[in-house]
Amino acid sequence: MTDTLRTPPPTAAAQHRRPFTLDPGRWEAERSRALRTGHVRDHTCTAECEPVLVYERTRWGWLAWTVPGDGTPPEQPHQIGVLTPTASPMQRLSLRWLTRHPAQRLTLAPTIPGSLRLSAAAIALISLLAGLFAMGHGVPVDAALPGMVLAPILAEHLPRQLDARAREHVRSVEGDGACRYLQRLAALHTFLVQAAAGSDRYELRRSAEIGRHTLWDAAGLLQTQDTRSASADLIARERLMVQLADQAAQILKPTPGPANADQARKPERPLGPYPPGPRPTTRPAPHHAPGTSSLRGTLLMPQPQPGPDVRTADVYLLFAHEPYHPGPGAQEINATVVTADTLLHPQVQQPDGARIHDLLTRGRQPGEIIPLATLTHELNGGAGWPTVGDFERVTTDLVQLVRTQMCDALSLGLPEIARALICTGLDSEVRAFDAAAGESIVYGPDDRAKVLAEVGMFLTGIATEQPFWPGDGLLPPLCQST
Numbered sequence: 323m324t325d326t327l328r329t330p331p332p333t334a335a336a337q338h339r340r341p342f343t344l345d346p347g348r349w350e351a352e353r354s355r356a357l358r359t360g361h362v363r364d365h366t367c368t369a370e371c372e373p374v375l376v377y378e379r380t381r382w383g384w385l386a387w388t389v390p391g392d393g394t395p396p397e398q399p400h401q402i403g404v405l406t407p408t409a410s411p412m413q414r415l416s417l418r419w420l421t422r423h424p425a426q427r428l429t430l431a432p433t434i435p436g437s438l439r440l441s442a443a444a445i446a447l448i449s450l451l452a453g454l455f456a457m458g459h460g461v462p463v464d465a466a467l468p469g470m471v472l473a474p475i476l477a478e479h480l481p482r483q484l485d486a487r488a489r490e491h492v493r494s495v496e497g498d499g500a501c502r503y504l505q506r507l508a509a510l511h512t513f514l515v516q517a518a519a520g521s522d523r524y525e526l527r528r529s530a531e532i533g534r535h536t537l538w539d540a541a542g543l544l545q546t547q548d549t550r551s552a553s554a555d556l557i558a559r560e561r562l563m564v565q566l567a568d569q570a571a572q573i574l575k576p577t578p579g580p581a582n583a584d585q586a587r588k589p590e591r592p593l594g595p596y597p598p599g600p601r602p603t604t605r606p607a608p609h610h611a612p613g614t615s616s617l618r619g620t621l622l623m624p625q626p627q628p629g630p631d632v633r634t635a636d637v638y639l640l641f642a643h644e645p646y647h648p649g650p651g652a653q654e655i656n657a658t659v660v661t662a663d664t665l666l667h668p669q670v671q672q673p674d675g676a677r678i679h680d681l682l683t684r685g686r687q688p689g690e691i692i693p694l695a696t697l698t699h700e701l702n703g704g705a706g707w708p709t710v711g712d713f714e715r716v717t718t719d720l721v722q723l724v725r726t727q728m729c730d731a732l733s734l735g736l737p738e739i740a741r742a743l744i745c746t747g748l749d750s751e752v753r754a755f756d757a758a759a760g761e762s763i764v765y766g767p768d769d770r771a772k773v774l775a776e777v778g779m780f781l782t783g784i785a786t787e788q789p790f791w792p793g794d795g796l797l798p799p800l801c802q803s804t
Contacts (some may be wrong), residue, residue, distance in 0.1 A: 338509045340395045341378055341387040352376040356389040377421035382534060384421050402504045403494035403543040407534045416488030426556040446474035447758050493541035499549040510563040513539050517570040529566040536563055561738050567761055568755030637662045641694040642745050656741055659732040660720055663792035670719040676710025680800040691778055699747045729793040732781055743770040
């Protein structure tokens with residue numbers, strides 16, 4: 323049985339799409355103040371215009387909104403600031419300091435450039451009166467005069483120093499692309515915070531913590547790079563936030579009724595940790611179509627199914643690993659396909675590699691691609707791995723062979739869903755949370771089979787031109803050794 327689709331509360335889904343979503347009256351008050359005291363954004367604005375900003379403070383930072391001249395609420399913040407997740411109470415005061423109302427300034431004279439803070443002018447007047455009063459009561463001039471001069475100077479320049487100190491604990495970004503991205507992350511993080519606030523579940527509290535750090539990391543990337551150069555890292559962080567939001571939605575709204583009689587299947591975690599593994603050749607993507615197929619692998623060409631004791635050396639092992647980039651500007655690599663005989667390479671941990679080779683080649687069809695997760699399924703969900711070998715060490719050695727060009731391999735840059743599907747069992751499902759629609763999308767065995775079929779198509783084109791080279795100095799297969 324599977325869970326029904328879950329959606330976050332409407333207030334969370336709409337959070338941060340408009341200023342002060344949960345307090346419309348606050349926006350009207352701030353807008354009225356902006357119309358009285360500053361420049362609003364309208365069709366007469368130029369690049370040099372400095373429109374007044376309305377700051378909406380949050381627990382994680384702030385959103386700074388401009389005030390459109392037509393009276394409509396803005397759809398995108400002008401600036402977003404994120405406070406460090408480990409901020410102390412004193413550092414949190416920097417948030418309020420940086421989002422204070424802008425200081426009012428006085429023009430000195432039409433012929434004199436520059437202006438003076440109203441607070442500095444007031445302090446200058448007060449210090450002058452205080453100094454004259456002190457001197458009238460016997461205080462020496464050389465003692466009173468420095469205070470009269472320094473007080474207005476400090477009032478003018480000290481806020482800038484405090485601003486610089488406060489910004490050490492804050493990452494702020496501006497620009498349409500950067501703000502649009504952080505706005506989406508902020509909405510997802512707010513949903514996580516709201517979910518954790520109303521529950522004592524550790525999973526929800528931990529998701530909110532992870533979301534907080536993810537928001538901080540994303541702001542750091544956008545401070546030092548543009549959205550194009552940092553797109554891969556930004557996409558990875560947004561996917562993480564989406565997965566956290568989907569997990570929180572499932573915890574918050576369990577499906578009522580008899581559907582809960584069977585425990586809802588959750589996507590298995592990718593086998594790992596996996597090592598890095600060379601040049602990407604494709605990014606096969608799943609096409610969602612619900613079904614119940616239990617295809618073990620994929621075939622380069624249809625063959626009669628051999629018996630369980632028949633060894634077929636012409637098969638391939640597909641495994642995922644930690645993503646890496648083989649060079650500057652290169653596509654991400656996160657999965658690799660090698661021929662089964664590469665497991666017999668002397669630089670692969672033995673006899674573990676030979677045992678996995680024996681399991682991989684037993685009862686297969688020629689040209690079949692076997693994901694490592696399929697072997698885990700056949701080993702009673704992984705319980706049999708200790709008697710076979712250390713698959714993590716073996717895949718680490720395989721990737722090292724590939725990266726040092728000591729064997730042939732097909733290196734893949736799989737999309738997130740496709741990668742998750744090859745890392746799950748035969749009948750497992752993978753859920754993806756659509757933040758825009760506020761619902762989950764379920765990918766099942768048929769989608770997994772399509773991913774394997776697409777990998778097989780590319781592998782066929784390569785293997786028909788030249789068979790995969792498994793490496794030199796291979797050890798004998800386990801069946802021959804015994």
